[in-house]
Each structure stands twice: as C-alpha cells, then as structure tokens.
Amino acid sequence: MRIDVVSLFPDFVRQSAAIGVVGRAQQRELLQVETWNPRDFATDNYRTVDGRPFGGGPGMVMLIDPLRAALAAIREAAPEPVHVIYLSPQGARLTQKKVEALAGMPRIALICGRYEGVDERLIEHEVDEELSIGDYVLSGGELGAAVIIDAVGRLQEGALNDAQSAQQDSFSDGLLDCPHYTRPVHHDVWGGVPEVLLSGDHAAIRRWRRKQSLGRTWLRRPDLLTQRALDDESRALLDEFRREYTR
Numbered sequence: 001m002r003i004d005v006v007s008l009f010p011d012f013v014r015q016s017a018a019i020g021v022v023g024r025a026q027q028r029e030l031l032q033v034e035t036w037n038p039r040d041f042a043t044d045n046y047r048t049v050d051g052r053p054f055g056g057g058p059g060m061v062m063l064i065d066p067l068r069a070a071l072a073a074i075r076e077a078a079p080e081p082v083h084v085i086y087l088s089p090q091g092a093r094l095t096q097k098k099v100e101a102l103a104g105m106p107r108i109a110l111i112c113g114r115y116e117g118v119d120e121r122l123i124e125h126e127v128d129e130e131l132s133i134g135d136y137v138l139s140g141g142e143l144g145a146a147v148i149i150d151a152v153g154r155l156q157e158g159a160l161n162d163a164q165s166a167q168q169d170s171f172s173d174g175l176l177d178c179p180h181y182t183r184p185v186h187h188d189v190w191g192g193v194p195e196v197l198l199s200g201d202h203a204a205i206r207r208w209r210r211k212q213s214l215g216r217t218w219l220r221r222p223d224l225l226t227q228r229a230l231d232d233e234s235r236a237l238l239d240e241f242r243r244e245y246t247r
C-alpha cells in the first residue's frame, strides 16, 4: 500500500513513519510512505502557501494551488487511483472499521492542514473524505496523518508478529483489552497476580481474559457493546462478570 502525505512539515511525518512496526513495514516494502511539501509547488518567489481570509478575521488560510499541484504530482507518481483524505476536526470520527477499509486500498493521500484552514474549494473538488482523529483541536493535520499511517500500516499483511497481531485482534473485535501481568508474581507493594494466570489451565485463562475484556468494556465503554451482538458464551461471561461486580 502507498500513502502520500501533503504537509508543510514532511520530516515529522516521515520520521514518525520510519520507526517501529510501520518503519519495518516500509523496509519490507509492505507499505510506502511519501511526503510532499506544498511549498515546493508554490510558484512565486516567496513560495507562498497561505493567504488572508476573505471576510476578514485572524489567521491565514492555505491556498488552493500549491495543494492542488501537489495532489496532481501525487496522482502522476503512480498508476493506481488515489483516495484523498483531509484531516480536520470537521471530519467523520476515525474508527477501526474505517481504518480496516483504508488498509485495503492500494493508495491513499493525506492532506495535512495548518493555519486556520484550507480553502473550502480545495476540499470540495479534491477531497474524497474528511476524517477527524478526535474531538480536540490540534495545530495541524500531521498527528492525524501519523495516526492513520500507524493504524493502517500495522494492518498490512506481514507487518505484525504473532504477539502484535494477537493484541490487534483483541482490540479489533470491538472490545477493550483484558488486564496483563508479568513478574514478580508477588509485588511487595502492589500484591499478587490473578491465580488463574498462574494455573497453566489455558482454557480457564482464555475464559478469564475474555470475561475481563467484556467486563471492562461494559464498565468503561458500554457504547461499544451496543455496536456489536454478543454470542451466547460472551453473553454468559458478561452476566457472570456483572453479577460478581455488583456483589
């Protein structure tokens, strides 16, 4: 999969995509991340990328043409069609379901805005969808781009090792993850570890972990439970958790 990013801070995007799982996915050529700086597509001597807002008001707005020229160069750089995404708080909330859809595309382009915004005509005519990583205001779209690159990059076939894909599965089945423990068995300040994890009874351990995921989701994110049907075994485990919890 190829991801092209339009940003005034290409180093930030490139460096964040060069580490860890995503960096390794790039080395394995499972993923290609390219960055494009709109300033390189500005045609005036001052390499202008922003303009005063019509209607007045504080701040600046990103100009259409440098962004449009960068997108044209992106389309030209490879034959596959490009799905163009603009990162902003005005976008639809990013979910794992959306990440999985993006991860199956051959190419996406991520436009990172700065200043007060981007000329709406660029969004209207060049952007396929606007996405937000959350209801808070950042200084630019780059952190949103880094989030999408990471979430999409780790889903590329061969990017994750067994442990990482197990962790991915526990989240992407729509439930919160269960608690995890490691040595010491008994911590002198914070006590012991749930007995079942020391029992070697792998069926019981699996059951306990599933019950904890269901219980935690019910306690912390009940909204996630309404979005998915539970099979009979999960329903029974959650009922057990709830009975024990309210005791």
Ligand SMILES: Nc1nonc1C(=O)NCc1ccc(Cl)cc1
Residues within 6 Å of the ligand: 062, 087, 088, 089, 112, 113, 114, 115, 116, 117, 118, 131, 132, 133, 134, 135, 136, 137, 138, 139, 140, 141, 144
């Ligand atoms: N929340 C978010 N999810 O994705 N992006 C954001 C965000 O706050 N961007 C800030 C931003 C976006 C565009 C421009 Cl022009 C300026 C600043």
